[in-house]
Amino acid sequence: MMIKMTESAMNKLKEMVVNGEQTPRIDAEIAGGCGMTVKFSIVFDEPRRNDSIIEMDGIQIRLDRFTKRFIDEGTQIDYSDEHGFLVGESFVSSACAIEID
Amino acid sequence: MVDYNNLIFEISRQGRVGSSLPASDVEHVDINDKLPKHLIRDLPAELPEVSELQLVRHYTALSNKNHGIDNGFYPLGSCTMKYNPKINEDVARLEGFSRIHPYQPTETVQGALEVLYELQEELAAITGMDAVTLQPSAGAQGEWTGLMMVKAYHKQKGEARTKVLVPDSAHGTNPASASVAGFDTITIPSNEHGLVDLGELKKHVDDNTAALMLTNPNTLGLFEKEIVEIAKVVHEAGGLLYYDGANANAILGKTTPGQMGFDIVHLNLHKTFTTPHGGGGPGAGPVGVKKKLIPFLPVPRVEKVNEVYVLDFNQPLSIGRVKGYHGNFGILLRAYTYIRTMGAEGLRQVSESAVLHANYLRKKLEPYFDAPYSQICKHEFVLSGSRQKSLGVRTLDMAKRLLDFGYHPPTIYFPLNVEECLMIEPTETESKETLDAFADVMIQIAKEVEDNPVVVLDAPHTTVIGRLDEVQAARQPILRYTKEKAVNRETVMS
Incomplete structure (x- = not known):
């Protein structure tokens, strides 16, 4: 599986990996209630069982089985000092939240 | 058996009908002679053509794929998916209720109006409020109705308060309803015990606070032990307290929102009072208020004057009608049946x-x-x-x-x-x-x-x-049936 990574995101990840002990992960944060919203972020934490690993330019990025379902070659990781890491787009599920053209 | 997994459009066969009517004895007319051309379809509507038996099997198969409280355990938090007693259905089907019309003169529907009046009284007693409207068709509309009364109340006092406070554990409908009613919402963080942080609340309560919306017990299932102090803080600033009754199943006969200091309450009859949740409605979200808010209740109000039940439209400060007719009567009737079959002691045991x-x-x-x-x-x-x-x-x-x-x-x-x-x-x-x-x-x-x-x-x-x-379901949702997509679906599945 491949994802897209901007140069600024790659540089920042390399800097953080060198300075820290934990590994980067694409993580899905889920909010529920009426409908379900999934947002993605980059976190640095411990490995989880059943993690998948994406290797890009020597950097290993982990993601768990749940998050992997939502990530594909269209996913992009970007970084800016103002917003931090931005992963793809927020993904919204359920009839309450789907936008209809 | 394959048919039962298909869409009803896919089992359709041209010319098949589910009814048999005698030959028409009126003159045949060509629709093209009667309607303007722009109102006539170029192609016939692609409606399903099936036999009665196919229709019955199709919908029976669909219902078997559904999950409801009659099928099995349904522990959906904050939704109170309890059993809906069948006696409610028996009563709702009585001809005296099921074959009347809301346009009938009130003197011909005294029994139905009596049910509405009695239900208002029962719900007022259960919540500790002074009056109740049965019009709102579900909880969120009840919230909106309550907040419109909050707005009217402050306006009557010459104030234009704009802030509604909600805790961070609130149901999403609370800030949504406040927003639709034209208020700004302020979120109050919970403390380490999952309860409203009184210190944070005090920081945000001021003379621009229209109301605090609270669920008690809250969505963590915890009782707000400082509710009396919370009510005091909001009331001293001139604000009102709104009780979201989503979790009322925890307090029946034990305490009331009125005792806790709330001014407005909505109840979800489909949660606490055993009316069906099914199919997205209809629901019912009655709203109760303390005496000072009675003038703002929606009209018509069901009143009892000299042993006669009447519809009172003459309330000049009312926020107006919020629902057609008198609310979802069939649902209100089921809730009334439940309350009367349980009684006060039964509800406490609930x-x-x-x-x-x-x-x-x-x-x-x-x-x-x-x-x-x-x-x-x-x-x-x-x-x-x-x-x-x-x-x-x-x-x-x-x-x-x-x-x-x-x-x-x-x-x-x-x-x-x-x-x-x-x-x-x-x-x-x-x-x-x-x-x-x-x-x-x-x-x-x-x-x-x-x-x-x-x-x-x-x-x-x-x-x-x-x-x-x-x-894929979110990125490429298929929301409308077309033959082309159905063919593609079959190809993929095979």
Whole structure:
């Protein structure tokens, strides 16, 4: 599986990996209630069982089985000092939240 | 058997009919002679053409794929999925109720108006309010109705307050309703015990505070012990207290929102008072108010004057009508039947059993999941799947696994202030055996996460349709039937 990574995101990840002990992960944060919203972020934490690993330019990025379902070659990781890491787009599920053209 | 899994459009055959009518004895006319050309379709509508038996089998098969409280356990937190007694249905079908019309003169529907009046009185007693409107068609509309009365109340006093405060554990409808009613919402963080942080509340309450919206017990299933102090803080600033009755199943006959200091209450009759949740409606969200807000209630109000029931439209300060006719009468009738069959003592037992069941289940499950607020709860409780997340399995995966055992999953990922949240509300209508069986399955799933996580990650395995591709469903939703898409679907499935 491949994802897209901007140069600024790659540089920042390399800097953080060198300075820290934990590994980067694409993580899905889920909010529920009426409908379900999934947002993605980059976190640095411990490995989880059943993690998948994406290797890009020597950097290993982990993601768990749940998050992997939502990530594909269209996913992009970007970084800016103002917003931090931005992963793809927020993904919204359920009839309450789907936008209809 | 294949037919039963197809759309009704796919079993359609041109010219097949489900009815047999005698030949028409009126003159045939050509529609082209009667209607303007722009109103006539170029092609016939693609309506399904099926026999009566095909129709019956199709919808029976669909209903068998559904899950409702009549099928099995449904511990959906904050939704109070309790049994809907069938006597409610019997009463709703009585001809005296089912064959009347809201346009009939009031003197011909005195019995129906009596039911509405009596239900208003019963709900006022249950909530500790002074008057009730039955018009709102569900909880969120009840919230909006209440907030419009809040606005009218302040306006009458010459004030234009703009802020509505909600705790961070509130139902999402609270800030949504406040926004639709034209207020700005301010979120009050909970403290480490999951309750309203009184210090934070005091920081935000001022002379621009229109109301505080609160659910008590809150969505964590915890009773706001400082409610009297909370009410005092809001009232001293001139604000009002709004009670979201979503969790009223925990307090029937034990206390009332009126005693707690609330000024406005909505109840969800489909939760606490056993009217059906099914199919998205109809629902009913009556709103009760304290005396000072009675002038603003929607019209018409059902009143009793000299032993005669009348519709009172003459309320100049009313916010007006919020629903056609008198609300969803058939639903109101079911709730009235429930209240009268249970009686005051029965309703008190409802809440005691609902709280007992929640705590029984909580104690059985807490060793196997993280419990961020491990204490005596009311009618529901929350667990966290954080422990399982560290093993690579998410709460959503465990919810899907529950489907394999015929259970509807609990509410998940809500409230938002609990990571990987599972919110469980067993209700009072379940047996100990059902609670034990559910607990056994939850414990089995927790063990599977440790020993055989793939069976959880790939769940469900036994349902008609397996794990959905939610990414594709969101990115490329198929929301309208076309023959072309149906053909493509068949190709993919084969």
